[in-house]
Amino acid sequence: MILTVTLNTALDLTYRVRALRPHGSHRVSEVVERPGGKGVNVARVLAALGHRTTVTGFAGGATGRQVQDALLAVPGVTDALVPVSAATRRTIAVVDETTGDTTQLNEPGPPVTAREWSAFQEAYGDLVAAASVVALCGSLPPGVPVGAYATLIRAARAAGVPVLLDTGGEPLRRGVAARPDLVKPNADELAELTGSHEPLRATLDARRRGARAVVASLGPDGLLAVTPEGRWRATAPARLSGNPTGAGDSVVAGLLSGLVERLPWHDRLVRATALAAATVRAPVAGEFDRRTYDELRARVTVTGGTSAA
Amino acid sequence: MILTVTLNTALDLTYRVRALRPHGSHRVSEVVERPGGKGVNVARVLAALGHRTTVTGFAGGATGRQVQDALLAVPGVTDALVPVSAATRRTIAVVDETTGDTTQLNEPGPPVTAREWSAFQEAYGDLVAAASVVALCGSLPPGVPVGAYATLIRAARAAGVPVLLDTGGEPLRRGVAARPDLVKPNADELAELTGSHEPLRATLDARRRGARAVVASLGPDGLLAVTPEGRWRATAPARLSGNPTGAGDSVVAGLLSGLVERLPWHDRLVRATALAAATVRAPVAGEFDRRTYDELRARVTVTGGTSAA
DSSP: OEEEEETTOEEEEEEEESOOOTTOEEEOSEEEEEEESHHHHHHHHHHHTTOOEEEEEEEOHHHHHHHHHHHHTSTTEEEOOEEOSSOOEEEEEEEETTTOOEEEEEOOOOOOOHHHHHHHHHHHHHHHHTOSEEEEESOOOTTSOTTHHHHHHHHHHHTTOOEEEEOOHHHHHHHHHTOOSEEOOBHHHHHHHHSOOSHHHHHHHHHHTTOSEEEEEOGGGOEEEEETTEEEEEEOSSOOOSOOTTHHHHHHHHHHHHHHTTOOHHHHHHHHHHHHHHHHTSSSTTOOOHHHHHHHHTTOEEEEEGGGO | OEEEEETTOEEEEEEEESOOOTTOEEEOOEEEEEEESHHHHHHHHHHHTTOOEEEEEEEOHHHHHHHHHHHHTSTTEEEOOEEOSSOOEEEEEEEETTTOOEEEEEOOOOOOOHHHHHHHHHHHHHHHHTOSEEEEESOOOTTSOTTHHHHHHHHHHHTTOOEEEEOOHHHHHHHHHTOOSEEOOBHHHHHHHHSOOSHHHHHHHHHHTTOSEEEEEOGGGOEEEEETTEEEEEEOSSOOOSOOTTHHHHHHHHHHHHHHTTOOHHHHHHHHHHHHHHHHTSSSTTOOOHHHHHHHTTTOEEEEEGGGO
């Protein structure tokens, strides 16, 4: 099975309103409720691709129960979230029907105690032993040490299980130094890590800092991969309009599934690029449109190759 | 006991953000979670005044359980909410720390089935038999007939229990025709009911439509009462700045407690006015500031009297 870790899970709510006006009162015409957090989104995409996936991280309070109840309903996903006493956060995406814009409100994560963090590490050790690959995804809730991902990467490496890291800021900086097999920063995370806004230079630098391979997700500019086997750039056939929420999580799911299936890098990048584009085009944030995915796989451009490494 | 009815209960969330910008992403710095809906707010104020109060209406889903769990923690309030299969709505008040403004997002209420409405009426009949007074408060969720309050008013009158109605629109129009003992419209509700924006004319008209007494809450202009015993106007000593959310519910609590204690109208209006002002001044929407309440009771102005009826 594939293991995804989401320390800062969320109950994601999407609200539709006619037009968002600060200081106004709004009737929400539609509410969509989903279990969220990056690793949970990755697991949902993996399950849709036919990979059995286990979700771990923290869940607490009434909102945590809602996340766990909703996970029960996703075929192919197993819930292995660890209990915390504080409540799982909510995130609210307010979609303005007039402009199409989305306004995001993110609650703070639940404070995690030292004892809870300890209990998580124990559960994680058991789960890693049964995993073919591990993905560490998203932000850290308060109370979890900033070096948490470095600790979890070392444990996975000690168990001989490949590990992917998708986070930002100081947790990314410390995590990269612990030598993960793959990191997937976006342009902002890459610039913050390396100080460079030039994608190739920054991606090479991120690799030098300890990651075995780096796949940078550059939004409409596609993916830039720097790996021991070579360098590639992958782009979708056209700039797609839609909601980019969750596109990065679909890239992670594409890379993980390709790794488990031992696909060559070229094919992993085609899959990840097509999945990201199909997520941008889906009507609900974080889902992917299966038809768009099937259509785009034949039309993704990958340049570069094994000689460029 | 006092019985308050909230057919459209809510889980009320208050979010603090630095500055609300449409299309932006916001970290919520503080989340306050409370059981809500007008009758629930009324019950909380009544309990704080020392009156045993029972709350009925509907509760469903995870949010309904959160409302019921939170009610357990309020001394003096008994939960008699009736289960529905759909989930209780959330309301979100986003407080902008820079401007002090509040932006409101209200989810739609849960669809109520004919069978659930029937089960509620049966439970209501039993509760009314044990009540000294009933208050019917707020909007109707989808599926509840627009004449619902008229039906509930007739049942209370048949049981010889005085009944107060606090709602707007068509449910108010139909409810007034069923001859409640008291209605408490605000200026907008009164204008919509009567077509008149002149408060005294509109209040007299509302009484002619069937209400035994009308107390109009006119915001900073205070209360205007037209009753069989006389007419009064009550005003707080000064225009208070603060959050007016819940001030109307505090007026209802003041009027209900005064009725149960058989206070003369003058004293009921003093209490209701001071409570409303103390609610505007409280740091959390819908709570009241006890010291402001105690101070203001001596300083509320009431004009009019029994001769003017």
